[in-house]
Amino acid sequence: MSELEKSLQPDVVISSRVRLARNYKDVPFASMMNHAGAEKTIDYAAQAVIAAGRDQDFQMLRMEALSTDERNRLVEHHLISYDLLKFTDLSAALISRDKTLSIMVNEEDHLRIQGLLPGMQLIHAAEIAFDADSMLSVNHEYAFDAQWGYLTSCPTNTGTGMRASTMLHLPALSATRQMGAVTQAVSRLGLTVRGLYGEGSDALGNLYQLSNQVTLGKTEEDMIRSLIAATRQLADHELAVREKLIERNPAEREDKIMRSVGIMSQARIMPLSEFMQYMSDMRLAVCSGYMTAELQAIDQMMMDLQPASIRVRCDSELTDAECDQVRAELLRDQIGRLLSNQN
Numbered sequence: 562m563s564e565l566e567k568s569l570q571p572d573v574v575i576s577s578r579v580r581l582a583r584n585y586k587d588v589p590f591a592s593m594m595n596h597a598g599a600e601k602t603i604d605y606a607a608q609a610v611i612a613a614g615r616d617q618d619f620q621m622l623r624m625e626a627l628s629t630d631e632r633n634r635l636v637e638h639h640l641i642s643y644d645l646l647k648f649t650d651l652s653a654a655l656i657s658r659d660k661t662l663s664i665m666v667n668e669e670d671h672l673r674i675q676g677l678l679p680g681m682q683l684i685h686a687a688e689i690a691f692d693a694d695s696m697l698s699v700n701h702e703y704a705f706d707a708q709w710g711y712l713t714s715c716p717t718n719t720g721t722g723m724r725a726s727t728m729l730h731l732p733a734l735s736a737t738r739q740m741g742a743v744t745q746a747v748s749r750l751g752l753t754v755r756g757l758y759g760e761g762s763d764a765l766g767n768l769y770q771l772s773n774q775v776t777l778g779k780t781e782e783d784m785i786r787s788l789i790a791a792t793r794q795l796a797d798h799e800l801a802v803r804e805k806l807i808e809r810n811p812a813e814r815e816d817k818i819m820r821s822v823g824i825m826s827q828a829r830i831m832p833l834s835e836f837m838q839y840m841s842d843m844r845l846a847v848c849s850g851y852m853t854a855e856l857q858a859i860d861q862m863m864m865d866l867q868p869a870s871i872r873v874r875c876d877s878e879l880t881d882a883e884c885d886q887v888r889a890e891l892l893r894d895q896i897g898r899l900l901s902n903q904n
Contacts, residue, residue, distance in 0.1 A: 579675070724776070836892070866888050
C-alpha cells in the first residue's frame with residue numbers, strides 16, 4: 562500500500578477493484594462466439610490455472626450449472642457482473658478461495674480479470690490482477706496490436722484494457738445533492754461515477770463506484786495514480802461535508818442516524834431500499850463515533866442480506882415479500898448482538 566493510499570479514510574473507501582479485459586488471439590471475439598469457441602476459452606483459462614499449480618486456489622463455476630439465485634448472489638458480492646449472465650450456456654468464472662481474484666470467462670471479452678480488495682488498496686488489487694494476467698497468457702497469446710494495445714470487443718476498453726475503481730460511501734454528498742456536480746467534475750478528469758453494480762445501476766445505500774473512463778494513451782500506473790488522487794479529493798470533500806452537517810445540529814444528526822439503527826433492531830419487514838439506506842446510516846454512525854462496530858462487518862452484511870443471497874442462504878425460492886421478512890429477522894439478530902456489545 563502506498564503512502565497516499567494509507568492516508569485515505571476507511572470511513573469513505575469501501576473497496577478497490579482492478580479489472581483487465583483480455584481476448585485470446587486464436588479465438589473469435591464475443592460477437593462471433595459459438596459453443597466451440599466458448600469451450601476453448603474456458604479450457605484455456607482452466608488449463609492455465611492448473612499449469613501454474615494453483616488449481617486448488619480456485620473454484621470453477623459454470624454459469625449454466627448454477628441456479629438463478631446462485632448466479633445473482635455472485636453479482637451481489639461483486640464477484641461477477643450481470644453481463645456474464647447474458648449467455649449462461651457460454652460463460653464461467655474462476656473465483657479464488659479468498660475471493661480476492663475473479664476471472665470471468667466469456668463475458669463481453671474472453672477474460673475479465675478482477676483483483677478485489679477491501680478498503681483503499683488499488684495498487685495491491687492491480688498486482689493481483691496482473692499476476693493472474695501473466696498466468697493466463699503463458700501458453701496462449703492475447704490479441705494485441707503494437708499501436709493500439711490490447712484489442713477488446715468494445716473500443717472503449719482498447720489500449721490497456723484496464724478499468725480501476727473504488728467503491729465509495731458518500732451519504733453527506735448525496736444528502737446535500739452534490740453528486741451531480743461531482744459527476745461532472747470527475748468526468749473532466751477522465752473518470753466516471755456509477756452506482757452500486759456499475760453502469761446503469763442505482764447508488765443504493767449511497768454507494769458509488771469511481772472509475773477511469775480512458776484506457777488508451779495512458780499507462781496503467783498513471784491511471785491508478787490519477788484514480789487514487791481523485792478518490793482522496795472526493796473522500797476529503799465527503800468528510801468535510803459530514804463535519805458541517807454534524808456541526809449544524811449535532812443532536813438532530815445523531816438522532817436521525819441512530820433511529821435507523823433502532824428501526825433495524827425492531828422491524829418485522831425490511832424492504833431492500835430501506836435496508837440499504839438504514840445500513841448507510843449505521844455505517845455513518847460508526848464513522849461518527851456514535852457506536853462501535855467493524856466497518857467491514859457492516860459492508861459484508863450489506864452484501865449478505867441482498868435478495869439472492871438470502872434465498873441461497875435459506876435454500877428456498879422466497880418471494881420478495883418473504884425476503885423482506887427474513888431480512889428483518891436476520892437484522893434483528895445481528896443488530897441486537899451488535900448493540901449488546903456496546904454495553
